[in-house]
Amino acid sequence: MSVVTRRHEEIQEKIENELPDAILDIEEHQNAPAIVANPSRVDDVVRVLKENGYNHLSSVSAVEYENRYESVYHLRRITDDREDFDEINVVAHADRDEPAVQTVSNVFKGANWHEREAYDLMGVRYDDHPDMRRILLPETWNGHPLREEYDVDQPQYTTLEAHANPIEERYEVDEDESALDTMFINIGPHHPATHGVLHLKTVLDGEVVVDVEPDIGYLHRCEEYLCERLNYKYQIMPYPDRWDYISAGMINEMSYARCIEELADIDVPEYAQVIRTLAQELSRIASHMLAVGTFALDLYGELNVIFMYAFKDREIVQEILEDLSGQRLMFNYLRLGGVSYDLPEPREEWFEKIRDFTEELPEKMKEYRTLLEGNELLMKRAEGTGILEPEVAKEYGCTGPILRGSGVGYDVREVDPYSYYDELDWDVVTKDGCDNLSRVQVRLGEVEQSARIVEQCVDILEDWDGEQEIQSRVPRSVSPPAGTENYTAVEGAKGELGIHIVSDGTEQPHRLKIRSPCFSNLSAFSELAEGEYLADMIATLGSLDLVFGEVDR
Amino acid sequence: MLDTSKTQISERREGDVDPRMNSKLREMFGSLPIVTTSLDKVMNWARASSMFPFQFGIACCSIEMMHTVAIKHDMDRFGAGVFRNSPRQADLMIVPGTINAKLAPRVKRLYDQIPEPKFVVSMGSCTISGGPFQEGYCVVKGLETFAPVDIHVPGCPPRPEALLYGVMKMQEKIKRGESSPVTVKPYEIRELQDWDRDEVADFFEDELEPDTLVMNYTHSPELREVSEVEEGVNPTTPAEPTEGD
Ligand code: SF4
Numbered sequence: 001m002s003v004v005t006r007r008h009e010e011i012q013e014k015i016e017n018e019l020p021d022a023i024l025d026i027e028e029h030q031n032a033p034a035i036v037a038n039p040s041r042v043d044d045v046v047r048v049l050k051e052n053g054y055n056h057l058s059s060v061s062a063v064e065y066e067n068r069y070e071s072v073y074h075l076r077r078i079t080d081d082r083e084d085f086d087e088i089n090v091v092a093h094a095d096r097d098e099p100a101v102q103t104v105s106n107v108f109k110g111a112n113w114h115e116r117e118a119y120d121l122m123g124v125r126y127d128d129h130p131d132m133r134r135i136l137l138p139e140t141w142n143g144h145p146l147r148e149e150y151d152v153d154q155p156q157y158t159t160l161e162a163h164a165n166p167i168e169e170r171y172e173v174d175e176d177e178s179a180l181d182t183m184f185i186n187i188g189p190h191h192p193a194t195h196g197v198l199h200l201k202t203v204l205d206g207e208v209v210v211d212v213e214p215d216i217g218y219l220h221r222c223e224e225y226l227c228e229r230l231n232y233k234y235q236i237m238p239y240p241d242r243w244d245y246i247s248a249g250m251i252n253e254m255s256y257a258r259c260i261e262e263l264a265d266i267d268v269p270e271y272a273q274v275i276r277t278l279a280q281e282l283s284r285i286a287s288h289m290l291a292v293g294t295f296a297l298d299l300y301g302e303l304n305v306i307f308m309y310a311f312k313d314r315e316i317v318q319e320i321l322e323d324l325s326g327q328r329l330m331f332n333y334l335r336l337g338g339v340s341y342d343l344p345e346p347r348e349e350w351f352e353k354i355r356d357f358t359e360e361l362p363e364k365m366k367e368y369r370t371l372l373e374g375n376e377l378l379m380k381r382a383e384g385t386g387i388l389e390p391e392v393a394k395e396y397g398c399t400g401p402i403l404r405g406s407g408v409g410y411d412v413r414e415v416d417p418y419s420y421y422d423e424l425d426w427d428v429v430t431k432d433g434c435d436n437l438s439r440v441q442v443r444l445g446e447v448e449q450s451a452r453i454v455e456q457c458v459d460i461l462e463d464w465d466g467e468q469e470i471q472s473r474v475p476r477s478v479s480p481p482a483g484t485e486n487y488t489a490v491e492g493a494k495g496e497l498g499i500h501i502v503s504d505g506t507e508q509p510h511r512l513k514i515r516s517p518c519f520s521n522l523s524a525f526s527e528l529a530e531g532e533y534l535a536d537m538i539a540t541l542g543s544l545d546l547v548f549g550e551v552d553r
Numbered sequence: 554m555l556d557t558s559k560t561q562i563s564e565r566r567e568g569d570v571d572p573r574m575n576s577k578l579r580e581m582f583g584s585l586p587i588v589t590t591s592l593d594k595v596m597n598w599a600r601a602s603s604m605f606p607f608q609f610g611i612a613c614c615s616i617e618m619m620h621t622v623a624i625k626h627d628m629d630r631f632g633a634g635v636f637r638n639s640p641r642q643a644d645l646m647i648v649p650g651t652i653n654a655k656l657a658p659r660v661k662r663l664y665d666q667i668p669e670p671k672f673v674v675s676m677g678s679c680t681i682s683g684g685p686f687q688e689g690y691c692v693v694k695g696l697e698t699f700a701p702v703d704i705h706v707p708g709c710p711p712r713p714e715a716l717l718y719g720v721m722k723m724q725e726k727i728k729r730g731e732s733s734p735v736t737v738k739p740y741e742i743r744e745l746q747d748w749d750r751d752e753v754a755d756f757f758e759d760e761l762e763p764d765t766l767v768m769n770y771t772h773s774p775e776l777r778e779v780s781e782v783e784e785g786v787n788p789t790t791p792a793e794p795t796e797g798d
Binding site for chain 1 (some may be wrong): 625650654662767
């Protein structure tokens with residue numbers, strides 16, 4: 001169980017002093033204590049927490065119980081200092097028949113989308129929410145699918161109407177007194193620059209974007225619903241691969257493994273830890289390569305040289321990972337308590353392959369930099385566009401290269417270490433530009449750092465003389481004690497990838513919520529794009545590096 | 554509203570000449586069998602040798618599709634590498650990924666917007682049956698439930714080599730002028746006014762125009778009775794309903 005630190009006690013006292021009768025109870029979650037707040041005062045509680053340094057709302061998840069609904073908020077401190085890092089949870093109960101909780105979207109803007117999702121899937125209403133609509137499912141959907149009582153077999157009807165017709169009426173946005181003469185366009189859901197199935201409802205004034213609203217859910221694949229019907233031990237593991245499907249599978253698997261291993265108290269042998277770390281960093285390289293390649297694709301158009309080089313390097317990484325796990329993309333390699341196979345034989349050859357890649361990498365990175373930064377056209381479009389101030393980024397819960405491109409060095413690997421990262425020597429990459437270019441540069445820098453980690457892991461594995469234990473003893477059926485819950489995160493390729501598991505004592509999770517970094521990063525998109533040129537909006541979208549398997553889940 | 558739902562999808566059967574291969578010239582020279590046969594051959598050869606796939610990424614499979622186009626696998630070597638961003642310029646639709654109830658009407662519309670003759674390669678188990686997400690509450694169980702498919706490429710995701718093989722099989726079929734039997738299961742997209750009154754939730758009555766296109770989604774298509782579908786109302790239903798689904 002979590003330790004209640006001095007800081008937790010102080011903050012609890014502070015809230016009790018400032019807001020008498022706002023705290024109803026204190027619960028214990030695996031990761032941190034949870035303040036049970038008065039459902040109508042939860043925004044005040046969260047505000048006090050925010051003022052006292054818990055400045056990052058990771059996620060909001062709604063959980064159903066027999067006699068109530070719960071809305072659980074996970075707050076963290078964004079910091080680059082391990083000593084300063086801390087987390088705390090807030091819980092608000094809502095009654096069974098008409099679940100409603102006060103919104104916190106006036107405290108954290110990022111809560112807006114999270115609460116809409118909780119409403120969409122679980123049917124918990126948030127009072128005073130500015131925009132309480134469905135977010136993932138079509139507007140015309142019937143029922144809230146994560147509820148126990150939901151009937152999957154009822155017929156549903158969806159319409160083609162979601163696309164507003166641009167010629168039917170002129171869209172006018174009031175700004176000051178003068179109504180602007182504007183034009184409305186739909187971008188997506190199959191537009192090639194949206195990197196998947198995103199629909200942007202855009203209002204243009206000339207060439208300037210005055211209003212943009214992302215419409216998501218075109219790849220909602222019911223991941224949470226499915227995971228809640230599968231066994232912890234083997235059945236859930238293939239699904240994480242499909243959240244962030246751009247080769248970041250190893251990291252996603254780690255996020256699930258970390259959460260359940262902490263909750264069910266499973267050890268991982270050190271040898272397996274090293275392999276996991278190696279695999280995760282290879283995944284990160286492949287993922288960032290695609291991000292850089294497609295960013296160039298968005299700016300230059302048709303299959304250009306950066307894209308091709310990036311794919312060439314991805315092929316090499318995918319081959320290495322295929323040797324390790326047997327699959328190119330959907331690895332299904334991690335197991336609870338370790339990994340599924342030992343390194344491929346002959347090991348020397350495999351190590352040689354990795355070494356060849358990492359040795360050539362500095363030369364290649366130089367080339368990427370020349371191609372990107374030496375190109376005036378690209379620099380003009382990437383530098384100074386898509387500005388995201390660090391304060392705004394924190395408001396929306398942006399993480400990963402997006403946040404680090406705004407100069408905040410928050411990296412879960414550093415502040416809340418897992419796997420083998422603690423023993424290795426690497427740096428967190430940050431850039432202060434806050435623009436599209438910085439975000440891409442951060443990714444390039446991270447590829448180099450990942451290669452450093454990979455090299456060190458290979459060294460360690462080569463000189464390994466202890467027992468090569470790839471999996472610890474895991475009980476035949478994994479079932480954490482009833483009523484326990486845990487939220488942990490890992491540093492995904494796109495940011496903080498968190499998992500919230502609530503156990504009811506069976507072999508299947510009662511609730512499994514995925515905190516997807518892309519979801520939060522995308523929610524800040526309108527801040528980034530409004531006031532920019534339409535063409536720069538596309539560049540900004542590319543620099544966010546979205547993957548819709550993770551946004552929509 | 555564009556009435557794209559009414560595109561006729563002709564019935565196709567193995568062995569017969571695919572009506573999609575018909576051309577105006579063929580109609581003109583109908584009485585001169587030798588000329589038309591050779592002409593058809595040339596046309597089909599041309600069609601197969603320069604396919605224009607439609608660039609349409611949905612999910613994980615589209616990453617492998619990008620690898621198929623990019624360096625190393627390079628689909629261009631087989632005359633099918635020029636991806637078009639607009640359905641109007643394409644003739645091959647590769648559908649790479651999971652389709653859910655929100656996306657399905659859009660995929661249908663994109664399919665309808667591709668000019669004839671058009672061919673569909675479905676990539677990955679998601680487009681065959683819903684794949685790993687089959688049990689999901691809003692996942693459509695396969696592309697074939699609302700659009701005809703010529704070639705299925707199984708896998709999750711299929712390797713680039715597998716997709717190449719699938720596309721080449723497609724080309725072979727086109728060259729020979731034949732195509733696969735089509736089974737379209739009855740997922741319907743109809744105008745609101747065509748639905749039985751009690752079938753449509755009251756909600757729609759007040760909210761929508763009578764000519765709005767509405768698609769229904771059922772979690773378990775086998776629960777529905779096929780006979781419900783009136784002939785001719787749903788253009789995607791083949792004239793002879795295939796037995797069972
Ligand atoms: S078949 Fe597999 S890889 Fe392809 S879209 Fe479906 S889940 Fe993803």
